[in-house]
């Protein structure tokens with residue numbers, strides 16, 4: 540697969556202050572990337588720089604091996620092969636749906652333009668509504684029009700800036716999967732900006748976790764969850780708690796859950812104090828185990844139930860068990876740990892909860 544987007548050592552500033560600092564990433568053709576991070580971390584600034592709406596102070600942004608932004612060069616936004624989908628849809632209210640979708644196709648002969656509009660409307664499943672106006676559509680339908688409009692001129696890259704944040708939870712879930720399918724069916728490359736990790740996981744092939752304008756990790760959803768490179772990524776992505784441990788050999792830790800062993804080696808000295816990340820799905824309800832804990836709360840989530848469990852030391856971990864095992868608050872239960880991807884950080888502060 541060829542690299543379509545290459546961002547190298549990107550720095551962007553507002554009022555001489557670095558908002559994005561030395562950010563590098565690459566995105567392959569046909570992949571959906573995501574910029575994920577808390578409010579104000581700089582996600583939209585990166586998207587604006589790719590679109591050409593924000594100047595690049597240092598570094599460069601290249602599309603198909605050609606630099607589109609650097610400190611000495613900037614291709615005008617309208618000349619970039621980039622389509623945008625905005626949070627508020629940004630449809631033209633006085634134009635019909637078909638006219639909105641055809642907006643960027645003025646250079647095509649009329650017949651070809653009509654054909655392209657029909658093709659796009661079919662793709663987003665809105666052919667029946669071609670002659671309606673935006674205010675006559677639901678939020679989800681308007682966002683599909685916005686995607687069709689962005690895709691119609693066949694850009695190399697689609698940028699999606701929090702496209703689902705005006706929609707309710709159920710619709711967000713459905714639409715994010717629909718949009719992934721549509722983009723994949725055309726082998727479109729896209730970048731999604733969101734602060735919602737579930738959306739990022741459902742839709743994207745590569746995710747960049749951003750903190751204070753610095754990319755912490757650019758990786759697959761699986762690796763972000765199972766191999767977070769630092770505590771911030773471990774805390775921001777997925778749920779989990781830290782328990783205390785001591786290194787006894789490169790892969791083994793002595794903890795109050797016993798000696799636990801993972802599949803990665805740490806080069807710290809034996810005896811090093813560490814915090815070990817325990818994900819809820821690493822904890823197994825196991826009546827044959829000698830490890831006991833007490834259920835302090837539970838959250839029913841359909842097929843599974845998330846339990847907060849207090850260990851003998853008072854430390855809290857979480858366990859996600861199938862919901863047919865209906866256990867009660869206050870119950871003493873036996874658990875074991877099934878964590879192959881053991882993640883540990885050298886740390887001297889008290890163990891802390893990391894669930895968002």
Ligand SMILES: Nc1ncnc2c1ncn2[C@@H]1O[C@H](COP(=O)(O)OP(=O)(O)OP(=O)(O)O)[C@@H](O)[C@H]1O
Pocket residue numbers: 553554558576577578579580581582583584585734
């Ligand atoms: N026009 C501006 N002038 C000065 N500072 C700005 C401007 N726009 C954004 N910023 C600052 O740049 C930083 C990054 O903003 P940005 O909008 O990129 O963050 P974000 O991660 O997209 O946030 P959100 O999720 O809330 O949209 C913030 O600290 C913000 O206050």
